[in-house]
Amino acid sequence: MLQMDDDDVPQLLVADTNFDAAGRPLERPKVPITLLTGYLGAGKSTLLEYILTAEHGYRIAVCMNDFGDTTDIEAKSLQLSNPSDPNAPSSSLLALPNGCLCCSVKDMGIAAIEDMVASQRDKIDWVVVELTGLADPAPIAKDFWANEEMGDLVLDSVICVVDSRNVLKQLAEEREDGAPNEAQKQVACADVILLNKADLVPAAELDNVAAAVADVNSTLRVHRTVRGNVRLAELFDLRAFTSPAVAALPEPEACCAEDDHAHTHAHAHGMKGPNTVSTITVHLPTLPTDKFERLNAFLESLLWNGTVPTLPGGKAWEGATPDILRTKGYAVLADGSARVIQGVADLFEVRTLDPTANAGAGAGAGAGGAEPRPKIVFIGRGVDETLGEWVRAYVGV
Missing domain, CATH: 3.40.50.300 (P-loop containing nucleotide triphosphate hydrolases)
Structure with a gap:
């Protein structure tokens, strides 16, 4: 038998009864x-x-x-x-x-x-x-x-x-x-x-x-x-598809200390060509509602339709459309609300973050308890800083 450290078992959400105080059926935890x-x-x-x-x-x-x-x-x-x-x-x-x-x-x-x-x-x-x-x-x-x-x-x-x-x-x-x-x-x-x-x-x-x-x-x-x-x-209770924690990893570099601008980091130091799978991270400022809607429209075009949208000034994307395998993101809106963005291939979802829903191990803040910083991450083939610049230009940040 393998010798391993004792595990810290996360608390499981188990209903004490099938009904609440008003007699309404309780939703069974998934x-x-x-x-x-x-x-x-x-x-x-x-x-x-x-x-x-x-x-x-x-x-x-x-x-x-x-x-x-x-x-x-x-x-x-x-x-x-x-x-x-x-x-x-x-x-x-x-x-x-x-x-x-x-x-x-x-x-x-x-x-x-x-x-x-x-x-x-x-x-x-x-x-x-x-x-x-x-x-x-x-x-x-x-x-x-x-x-x-x-x-x-x-x-x-x-x-x-x-x-x-x-x-x-x-x-x-x-x-x-x-x-x-x-x-x-x-x-x-x-x-x-x-x-x-x-x-x-x-x-x-x-x-x-x-x-x-x-x-x-x-x-x-x-x-x-x-x-x-x-x-x-x-390995368990990571809530990777609902929590903003993964958007906080890795921690931003020194140039990312301010939230009032957007910029891009490419993670492909060993990239050999356009067919290599790599990561691009676009750091975002706090977004007004209209600019968040533009970010959502960008994702719909890229992930659902397989098309990089034309910029407001009429400039069209040249070359092959990036092949996105995974998308992760966290956005903060000007009204103080936050959104978690998760995507697998051509399927993506935007969830409004409930600040009380992600309390607990593996869920809330980033590494070391730090708050997740707004960003959108694309993992796939053909992603580079050009895509990050296109996101910023389309959203207007």
Whole structure:
């Protein structure tokens, strides 16, 4: 069994009753879901082994691509029927001694996972879904995110595990069509990355690995790990799709101390060409309502329509439209309200921030308790300072 530090288990929101004082039904808290991505051999299975066997205090349903290797784990095998289709074959579920559940995710869609959660609702606090080694997490994250209003699940974050020995080569692999490769897509979509097998890489090379993944996605929370050894509190309750905390990372450079101007930082020191996936950060001042509406219109054009909008003076974008894989942002309006912006590929959402909703671990302020600074971050192929300048010119900041 892996030896790991004790986990700080976040407080779970559990209703004491099904009705409020006035007799109105209470909304049942949704079950957070974490997507686990990474190449075959990166170390996802080692992390899942810990989740399924250690006494960490979480009640987690782990949906694995294949749990054939868990046959030596003492467990009770359950058979679950599919409420959506009573005639469909039942799926297997392993109930493990530490309170976790394990099921196979092969051929399972969102509906099947929702059915599993519904049937085990009183036994599950969290769901982890393991993706295949070559899977693009973006469309899967989009599906879960888009279905939040209708189901019992809420997308918490995407975690990527990489093999520190091989990830530089994997990130550098070129595809004939010029599209981002699988490793680039996985890192770009992630909120947390585990630089696994750190003990097998010299310190200087590991620093290069950390810099390379930051070039792809500068908003990542990075953990250097050995055999996937990380406190689960660092992976869960991140609220990456609802909290402004990620917009505060990394902390602004010295030139970003003032909020009364907008400027751009490109995070692509190792960029080799227009097909490289990288990050561009546009720092924003406080926005009047009309300028925030222009920012929203820019996002609609770029993400929904795949077109960089023409500037107010009539200047049109030249060249290929950037291929945006992930968008993150935080905006403060002149009336004192704030907005959280999250996007995966062509799907994006703007939420008005409830200052009381994100209190707690992993949710509110940025690193060191600092308030998140207004910014919009684009992660994708073909993003550079030209795009940042275009945003500022279109919004008028």
